[in-house]
Amino acid sequence: MSLDKATVAKIAHLARIKVPDEELESLAGELSQILTFVEQLNEVDTKDVPPMTSVAAQKLRRRKDEVTDGGYAAQVLSNGPETAEGFFVVPKVVE
Amino acid sequence: MTALTQLTMAEALDGLAKKEFTAVELTEAHVRAVEAVRPFNIFITETPDAALSMAKASDERRAKGEAGPMDGLPIAVKDLFCTKGVATTAGSRILDGFTPEYESTVTSQLWRDGAVMLGKVNLDEFAMGSATITAHQGETVSPWSPGAPGAWERKIVAGGSSGGSAAVIAARAALGATGTDTGGSIRQPAGYTGTVGIKPTYGRCSRWGIVAYASSLDQAGPMTRTVEDAAIMLRSMCGFDPKDSTSVDMAVPDFRAALTGDIRGLRVGIPKEYRAEGLSAEIAALWDQGIAWLKEAGAEPVEISLPHTKYALAAYYIIAPAEASSNLARYDGVRYGLRVEGGNLKEMYENTRGAGFGKEVQRRILIGTYVLSAGYYDAYYNKARQVRTRIKQDFDEAFKSCDVILTPTAPSTPFAIGEKMDDPVQMYLIDVFTVPVNLAGLPAMSVPAGLGADGLPLGLQLIGRPFDEETLLRVGHVVEKAANFTATPPFMG
Numbered sequence: 001m002s003l004d005k006a007t008v009a010k011i012a013h014l015a016r017i018k019v020p021d022e023e024l025e026s027l028a029g030e031l032s033q034i035l036t037f038v039e040q041l042n043e044v045d046t047k048d049v050p051p052m053t054s055v056a057a058q059k060l061r062r063r064k065d066e067v068t069d070g071g072y073a074a075q076v077l078s079n080g081p082e083t084a085e086g087f088f089v090v091p092k093v094v095e
Numbered sequence: 096m097t098a099l100t101q102l103t104m105a106e107a108l109d110g111l112a113k114k115e116f117t118a119v120e121l122t123e124a125h126v127r128a129v130e131a132v133r134p135f136n137i138f139i140t141e142t143p144d145a146a147l148s149m150a151k152a153s154d155e156r157r158a159k160g161e162a163g164p165m166d167g168l169p170i171a172v173k174d175l176f177c178t179k180g181v182a183t184t185a186g187s188r189i190l191d192g193f194t195p196e197y198e199s200t201v202t203s204q205l206w207r208d209g210a211v212m213l214g215k216v217n218l219d220e221f222a223m224g225s226a227t228i229t230a231h232q233g234e235t236v237s238p239w240s241p242g243a244p245g246a247w248e249r250k251i252v253a254g255g256s257s258g259g260s261a262a263v264i265a266a267r268a269a270l271g272a273t274g275t276d277t278g279g280s281i282r283q284p285a286g287y288t289g290t291v292g293i294k295p296t297y298g299r300c301s302r303w304g305i306v307a308y309a310s311s312l313d314q315a316g317p318m319t320r321t322v323e324d325a326a327i328m329l330r331s332m333c334g335f336d337p338k339d340s341t342s343v344d345m346a347v348p349d350f351r352a353a354l355t356g357d358i359r360g361l362r363v364g365i366p367k368e369y370r371a372e373g374l375s376a377e378i379a380a381l382w383d384q385g386i387a388w389l390k391e392a393g394a395e396p397v398e399i400s401l402p403h404t405k406y407a408l409a410a411y412y413i414i415a416p417a418e419a420s421s422n423l424a425r426y427d428g429v430r431y432g433l434r435v436e437g438g439n440l441k442e443m444y445e446n447t448r449g450a451g452f453g454k455e456v457q458r459r460i461l462i463g464t465y466v467l468s469a470g471y472y473d474a475y476y477n478k479a480r481q482v483r484t485r486i487k488q489d490f491d492e493a494f495k496s497c498d499v500i501l502t503p504t505a506p507s508t509p510f511a512i513g514e515k516m517d518d519p520v521q522m523y524l525i526d527v528f529t530v531p532v533n534l535a536g537l538p539a540m541s542v543p544a545g546l547g548a549d550g551l552p553l554g555l556q557l558i559g560r561p562f563d564e565e566t567l568l569r570v571g572h573v574v575e576k577a578a579n580f581t582a583t584p585p586f587m588g
Contacts, residue, residue, distance in 0.1 A: 014464050015464040033518065049484050052483040080429070
């Protein structure tokens, strides 16, 4: 599998990572190497094999639907790069 | 008296109980050792003041007869565990300035049991790597590197991603350290530094408060200088935690009691597929030696087959990046860490993540994004999860004819910083013997077994049945005794 520059640019956009144009070429090469490496999985017969969803032999636990935590907005916000009046501040998203 | 930093945890507990020294004295000796090993770049954050006040509190508890199972033991914490009030970086610029308001479950249990925190140690960025060379804070140099600190003849890697944890113990600057293991990140650095490391069964240790890499594979574990110490520390780290949905509600045994030395009649599986190409002659010989040691102790080696071994890495390099791409979506410049402004919200995200993540982390997020994207999900991600089922079935089948499995920890000896860095796939191959264990969720440990011709440590890996850490420790203890690994890093003279 070989990825071209345009595909890498598209993935980078989906992943919200800014990749400078001059790095797209070498990144395409590295990612293609990895994808070529993983293609050996096609040799494995997986007909009727269920995809693993959990390695532990247990079901997800259920709990009562009740509030057990919270009430400390100041602590939640304490690491925010920009906050105001109990909220995180982000650039304007509505035109 | 032996220098306090040379003691094992078991010896230190004994000395504290007999009042031969205090927790403050033990901690002061380690704080000085932490300063002395600065050239190796092991610590991201040193916390000497916290250490001394914790040690003082420990002495007070002991005086009142309330000492816990790890009371007064100075340890280091991989900088992937959130520690309340102490910066937690995951080795990444994107967590610049992040100081958690909460404590991870595993570290809180260690403090509950009396351990003393010396500081936070280096790792590969977000635990993605096998050498501890990708952190924003720089690379860690193995204490085993030949030459004087700072003027090494060859800078050797400490392994990774828990390389700081491995290095700090090997350098005698902590009695133990926490690690995490997603594809070998405890066992491989333990093997590379002549230390002991355990990756417990998936679900044994809570993942709550640990910066996530690949949640279905991540597991915390202890790193120490002896198997007995690993048993002591493991007991404090394990336990059910309702805050982690995959934590298993099971009693935690007294692991130390498992070290009986008696392995007579135990069947030790030797997987034939691990003799594959890439295994150095030296390591093959060490493996044979390990088999001979266990045979002498009364165990019975049996050949087993793990036919899908060769596909484990490929499955891992789909599953782990897929989970990482999802887990690392949270670093967006809004709630914590770095923010790099942009013209609008989308640009701010892209600028922040472009500047905040290092190259290897970006590569893995991009691969993960690709394999999960529309049209490729079945071909890559589902296929990998089917192969993962196969790998688990291999182990289930093998454990019908054996009780524990013995393999080398890594296929080659530790390499120098700068080697194996051009081709990401080459670096991935180092984890060929450790990755299958994470995919199958099994417990495994690395025990120091000898030195290679280059004077660098080599480890043997033991793999156990789910939740059978006790057999693992019992056999590891026998290997440890037979190997009698007493070598110390060259800088210690």
